Amino acid sequence: MNQINNSVDEMTMRTPIQCSQCSMQSICVPAGLVPSDVEILDKSSREPHLYNKRSVVFSEDRPLTSVFAIKSGSVKCYTIDSNGKQQITSFHLVGDIVGLEALANGKASTYCETLETSMLCEIKLNKLFAQELPKVENNLLQLMSRRLANCSKHYLNIVNTSAEQKVIAFLLSISTHMHQHGLSRNEYRLPMTRTDIANYLGLAVETVSRIFTSLKEESLIDTKQSILTINNLNALERRVA
Amino acid sequence: MNQINNSVDEMTMRTPIQCSQCSMQSICVPAGLVPSDVEILDKSSREPHLYNKRSVVFSEDRPLTSVFAIKSGSVKCYTIDSNGKQQITSFHLVGDIVGLEALANGKASTYCETLETSMLCEIKLNKLFAQELPKVENNLLQLMSRRLANCSKHYLNIVNTSAEQKVIAFLLSISTHMHQHGLSRNEYRLPMTRTDIANYLGLAVETVSRIFTSLKEESLIDTKQSILTINNLNALERRVA
DNA sequence: CCGAATTATTGATCTGGTTCACTATACAAA
DNA sequence: TTTGTATAGTGAACCAGATCAATAATTCGG
Numbered sequence: 001m002n003q004i005n006n007s008v009d010e011m012t013m014r015t016p017i018q019c020s021q022c023s024m025q026s027i028c029v030p031a032g033l034v035p036s037d038v039e040i041l042d043k044s045s046r047e048p049h050l051y052n053k054r055s056v057v058f059s060e061d062r063p064l065t066s067v068f069a070i071k072s073g074s075v076k077c078y079t080i081d082s083n084g085k086q087q088i089t090s091f092h093l094v095g096d097i098v099g100l101e102a103l104a105n106g107k108a109s110t111y112c113e114t115l116e117t118s119m120l121c122e123i124k125l126n127k128l129f130a131q132e133l134p135k136v137e138n139n140l141l142q143l144m145s146r147r148l149a150n151c152s153k154h155y156l157n158i159v160n161t162s163a164e165q166k167v168i169a170f171l172l173s174i175s176t177h178m179h180q181h182g183l184s185r186n187e188y189r190l191p192m193t194r195t196d197i198a199n200y201l202g203l204a205v206e207t208v209s210r211i212f213t214s215l216k217e218e219s220l221i222d223t224k225q226s227i228l229t230i231n232n233l234n235a236l237e238r239r240v241a
Numbered sequence: 242m243n244q245i246n247n248s249v250d251e252m253t254m255r256t257p258i259q260c261s262q263c264s265m266q267s268i269c270v271p272a273g274l275v276p277s278d279v280e281i282l283d284k285s286s287r288e289p290h291l292y293n294k295r296s297v298v299f300s301e302d303r304p305l306t307s308v309f310a311i312k313s314g315s316v317k318c319y320t321i322d323s324n325g326k327q328q329i330t331s332f333h334l335v336g337d338i339v340g341l342e343a344l345a346n347g348k349a350s351t352y353c354e355t356l357e358t359s360m361l362c363e364i365k366l367n368k369l370f371a372q373e374l375p376k377v378e379n380n381l382l383q384l385m386s387r388r389l390a391n392c393s394k395h396y397l398n399i400v401n402t403s404a405e406q407k408v409i410a411f412l413l414s415i416s417t418h419m420h421q422h423g424l425s426r427n428e429y430r431l432p433m434t435r436t437d438i439a440n441y442l443g444l445a446v447e448t449v450s451r452i453f454t455s456l457k458e459e460s461l462i463d464t465k466q467s468i469l470t471i472n473n474l475n476a477l478e479r480r481v482a
Numbered sequence: 483c484c485g486a487a488t489t490a491t492t493g494a495t496c497t498g499g500t501t502c503a504c505t506a507t508a509c510a511a512a
Numbered sequence: 513t514t515t516g517t518a519t520a521g522t523g524a525a526c527c528a529g530a531t532c533a534a535t536a537a538t539t540c541g542g
Contacts, residue, residue: 077393079393079397081397082482083482085401087397087400087401089393089396089397090393100386100389101386101389101390101393102386103382103383103386104383104384104386104387104390105387109390109393110393129379132375134370134373134375134378137375137378137379137382138370138378140382141344141378141381141382141385142344142345143345144341144382144385144386144389145341145342145343145344145345145385146345146346147389148341148342148385148388148389148392149342149345149350151389151392151396152318152320152330152331152342152350152351154396155330155392155395155396155399156320156322156328156330158396158399158400158443159328159399159441159442159443160326160328160440160443162528162529163528163529193488193489193490194489194490194491195489195490199401200400201400202399202400202401203529203530204529204530204531205489205490205491206490206491206492206529206530206531207528207529207530208490209490209491209492210491210492210529212490212491213491213492225538225539241323241324403498403499404498404499434518434519434520435519435520435521436518436519436520444499444500445499445500445501446519446520446521447499447500447501447502447520447521447522448498448499448500449520450520450521450522451499451521451522453520453521454521454522466508483542484541484542485540485541485542486539486540486541486542487538487539487540487541488537488538488539488540489536489537489538489539490535490536490537490538491534491535491536491537492533492534492535492536493532493533493534493535494531494532494533494534495530495531495532495533496529496530496531496532497527497528497529497530497531498527498528498529498530499526499527499528499529500525500526500527500528501524501525501526501527502523502524502525502526503522503523503524503525504521504522504523505520505521505522505523506519506520506521506522507518507519507520507521508517508518508519508520509516509517509518509519510515510516510517510518511514511515511516511517512513512514512515512516
């Protein structure tokens with residue numbers, strides 16, 4: 001585990017914050033609620049928990065009536081196909097909410113596994129819905145709608161682009177996410193392995209590795225272990241356009 | 242236009258049915274509402290309309306605060322990339338609801354265009370939300386959640402499968418949809434062109450064409466113009482497993 | 483801090499699917 | 513009907529990315 005994340009985790013453990021004071025409020029489910037509503041949420045639906053690296057948060061086809069807000073760390077969601085092969089369907093970083101696909105039938109449609117020590121906040125939907133807070137449901141709708149839009153976007157990355165474009169688009173999407181959460185868009189840690197990236201993008205590991213190398217040779221990026229540095233954001237953006 | 246669809250369209254035109262009597266009730270937004278709620282929906286949010294083939298229902302980035310239920314016919318959703326190239330992100334058939342991705346920011350994230358003469362029922366969300374019907378929002382949530390789950394499923398079809406598996410999975414997904422809507426799962430009309438299918442699956446038209454030919458040679462399917470017949474559903478399913 | 487195990491990189495070869503070029507069929511308008 | 517245009521099918525050459533193989537670098541448990 002890297003130091004930055006550990007310190008965040010420890011801090012969160014020491015002083016478990018309320019929804020009403022949470023830094024994720026603007027993007028999380030309670031966003032837009034009047035204070036009294038947040039109190040209800042605080043009492044009924046919040047349950048922060050620290051997960052070790054490679055912990056399974058929920059399993060495919062198992063009952064699931066919660067969503068999880070990622071307060072720190074990251075997860076991958078994947079399914080296991082009939083040949084036993086893992087196929088990653090999404091990565092989620094700080095500030096994301098996981099488990100929305102389960103809402104329809106109360107069963108998780110993927111596995112969800114932490115990529116590093118992570119702090120997740122469980123939001124129990126049955127309790128939430130029992131309160132009948134239209135505002136919360138509205139926020140959830142917004143969230144899912146955005147997720148759907150993102151889904152098509154990722155789809156576009158996958159269809160009809162070269163392997164290089166896929167990898168660049170992937171790096172840029174993380175960069176954007178980091179930026180939206182007040183972190184550096186030009187330097188961040190890649191919590192997933194090359195193998196995971198390749199799996200996610202539908203490429204061979206070797207191809208991903210070669211593309212990283214060639215981007216480094218062109219000085220567009222740098223990597224020091226899992227830290228990725230973007231040297232020329234514009235040039236990268238131009239390549240995926 | 243084919244006869245079957247025309248007759249449905251005409252019938253719908255002659256006797257514009259209410260939400261309360263609509264055959265799509267069980268899958269559409271009003272599902273699960275008490276009768277009085279459906280009445281509200283009838284009055285405030287419903288606006289069925291007949292579209293000619295190739296009509297643009299909504300345009301990317303344009304304000305959109307409605308969703309559309311497909312009562313008959315079909316549509317494709319697509320974006321135009323920076324090079325002016327169309328990229329289809331989804332097809333929607335009878336019984337689907339389109340436009341959910343726009344909910345987040347009130348702007349359509351894709352174009353939506355009819356593939357044939359189609360009857361769409363516009364459901365105006367602002368009016369709907371003004372009523373504050375938690376049940377309706379709940380249904381929308383269910384719908385979007387299911388869509389998200391489907392999204393990953395389609396994603397799996399695209400990543401790490403051969404061209405043949407992509408095409409078969411595509412045909413099977415339509416078959417399943419037809420079956421779920423009480424139509425034959427072994428014989429249906431493909432409302433989209435080969436070019437559209439290829440675009441959607443990220444393949445060359447020629448590849449799609451060749452795969453259709455080879456599946457016909459193996460007697461797994463038959464095609465007579467746009468009518469597709471599945472001769473051996475199990476065999477096809479085995480190939481994508 | 484060390485050794486085992488996992489993960490990443492690099493090179494050489496091979497192939498599925500694209501591309502290009504062309505023909506055939508379907509369909510709508512005159 | 514005929515004619516023009518869009519769509520579908522087929523063949524041959526080529527190439528991006530997969531696969532196979534081997535080595536280097538990291539990570540992690542003790």
